[in-house]
Amino acid sequence: QKEVEQDPGPLSVPEGAIVSLNCTYSNSAFQYFMWYRQYSRKGPELLMYTYSSGNKEDGRFTAQVDKSSKYISLFIRDSQPSDSATYLCAMNPDDKLSFGAGTTVTVRA
Amino acid sequence: KAGVTQTPRYLIKTRGQQVTLSCSPISGHRSVSWYQQTPGQGLQFLFEYFSETQRNKGNFPGRFSGRQFSNSRSEMNVSTLELGDSALYLCASSFDGNNQPQHFGDGTRLSIL
Secondary structure (H helix, E strand, O other): OOOEEEOOOOEEEEOOOOEEEEEEEOOOOOOEEEEEEEOOOOOOEEEEEEOOOEEEEEOOEEEEEEOOOOEEEEEEOOOOHHHOEEEEEEEEOOOOOEEOOOEEEEEEO | OOOOEEEOOEEEEOOOOOEEEEEEOOOOOOEEEEEEEEOOOEEEEEEEEEOOEEEEEOOOOOOEEEEEOOOOOEEEEEOOOOHHHOEEEEEEEEOOOOOOOOEEOOOEEEEEO
16 A cells, blocks of 8 residues: 555546545654646646645645544635646655655646 | 756666766755656655755665765766666755755656667
């Protein structure tokens, strides 16, 4: 079993919809949680970085962490075609990031 | 502020050769990490350097090595290349490691023939 499991997708949603992305993890040592967005032929771009359980909001993005359930989520409100990308969750107890496999999202205009 | 710069962007090699990839971190960042990304295995951690010292290492064979220079720039070397080494190699930098957010470059696409 992988340390980080991510819903594989792919997801296809109409413009304006809410996108919901999820990851679960097994290692209780994971303390820091990140979401990255990766466009084709580009490197991952950091979207959200959280430590504590609860919600963190940044514009149209909300990251949710539930350490008791070992479950993290990313919500994208009012999705746009420019949000079409692969989304990766990542987490670490130190500087060695463990990544989910990624979920490819397509937002249809 | 310039981001993480990786060179070259694309590289084609044959089995048995060796290759060196370069990474310039964001100005002021002293920690550099390397990752391998493949369709089958996803993103996997290779190693992390801080102050010219390897501080963390993933589960890769000794053919994969790296180093960091006094200006924080880093290089990664792969010797005796195998077909399975074909991947996107990504470099990420952070201020000092210690769970600071990591910012990635666009990677070097290595193809082994």
